Amino acid sequence: MIIWLNGAFGAGKTQTAYELSRRLPGSYVYDPENAGFFIRDNLPPGLGLDDFQEFPMWRAFNLDMLDYAASRYGGHIIVPMTVTSRDYYEELVGALAKKHQVRHFILWAGEDTLKKRLASRLERPGSWGYRQIGRCLDAFTTQVTEEKVDTDGLDIRQAAEKVGALCGLALPEDKRGPARRRLDRLATQLRHIR
Numbered sequence: 001m002i003i004w005l006n007g008a009f010g011a012g013k014t015q016t017a018y019e020l021s022r023r024l025p026g027s028y029v030y031d032p033e034n035a036g037f038f039i040r041d042n043l044p045p046g047l048g049l050d051d052f053q054e055f056p057m058w059r060a061f062n063l064d065m066l067d068y069a070a071s072r073y074g075g076h077i078i079v080p081m082t083v084t085s086r087d088y089y090e091e092l093v094g095a096l097a098k099k100h101q102v103r104h105f106i107l108w109a110g111e112d113t114l115k116k117r118l119a120s121r122l123e124r125p126g127s128w129g130y131r132q133i134g135r136c137l138d139a140f141t142t143q144v145t146e147e148k149v150d151t152d153g154l155d156i157r158q159a160a161e162k163v164g165a166l167c168g169l170a171l172p173e174d175k176r177g178p179a180r181r182r183l184d185r186l187a188t189q190l191r192h193i194r
Contacts, residue, residue, distance in 0.1 A: 001168060002070055002100055004079045004093055006144065008136035009129030010117035012151050012159055013080035016107060019160035023171040026075030032062040033081070053083070057090050066092075070100040082132075084139035093132035103167050106140050107150040107159065134194075 003020065003053045005013040014031075036052030052058050069077055081087050096102050109117070111133055118129045140148070149166070151159050157174060164171040 001167065002066060002077045002096055002102045003163065004077060004081065004102060004104040005107055005163070006019075006081065006083055006104060006140075007131050008140070009082065011109045011115040012105040012117070012125075012156060013082070013107055015156045016151075016163060017080035017134065018157045019156050020078050020163060020171075022033055023160060023164070023174060024076055024169060025077075025172075026074065027078055028075055029064060029078045029080065030069065031081075032058075032079065035061045035065075044158045053085070053088055060090060061183075063095055067099060068098055070096070082136065085135055086143040089144045103165070104146050105166065106144065106146060106148045106161055107151050108140065108168050109151045111137065114151050127144075146188060 003017075005017050007013050017172070019027045021029045033052075036055075036058050039052055039055055040048055041057055041113065049055060050168065066077065083092060093102060093104050097104075113126075114133050115130070118127065123129050149162055154162065159169055
């Protein structure tokens with residue numbers, strides 16, 4: 001199964017993806033942003049775009065990679081990626097769903113929660129994530145409106161358990177202590193500073 005975690009910046013996609021992966025033996029987190037960073041870093045000056053999702057090759061590469069992996073990998077593939085354009089959603093998630101079992105969830109949080117979460121990861125007002133809040137919240141009520149998981153008031157463990165339950169997956173009991181859980185989340189956060 002491909003589990004696509006969509007949502008605004010600060011909704012908890014990456015943390016929830018890695019929490020799910022820690023609790024689902026044999027699962028794998030696939031990060032579509034890596035293709036975007038490659039494209040951004042390897043184009044001549046003047047050819048870049050503000051959002052790498054605008055590049056057709058970003059969408060094509062990620063579709064091909066996920067199709068390839070899902071066709072050959074025996075475990076669950078978890079994809080934390082914001083997609084607000086209906087066209088891009090259909091080009092990626094919709095196309096994958098025609099060939100594979102795909103569960104797509106929008107991790108939903110209100111504007112105040114998103115701002116608090118972005119601040120907790122040391123993003124400042126004016127950062128990319130802050131500037132996208134309004135656009136994302138609007139898109140998730142008008143463009144990409146599939147199943148939402150309200151994460152206001154949920155911690156990462158609870159969000160992962162809720163997504164797992166909605167997918168019909170029984171997550172093994174989390175036997176880590178509070179200190180280990182915090183350390184795992186900090187390690188995930190540090191790996192994803194871009």
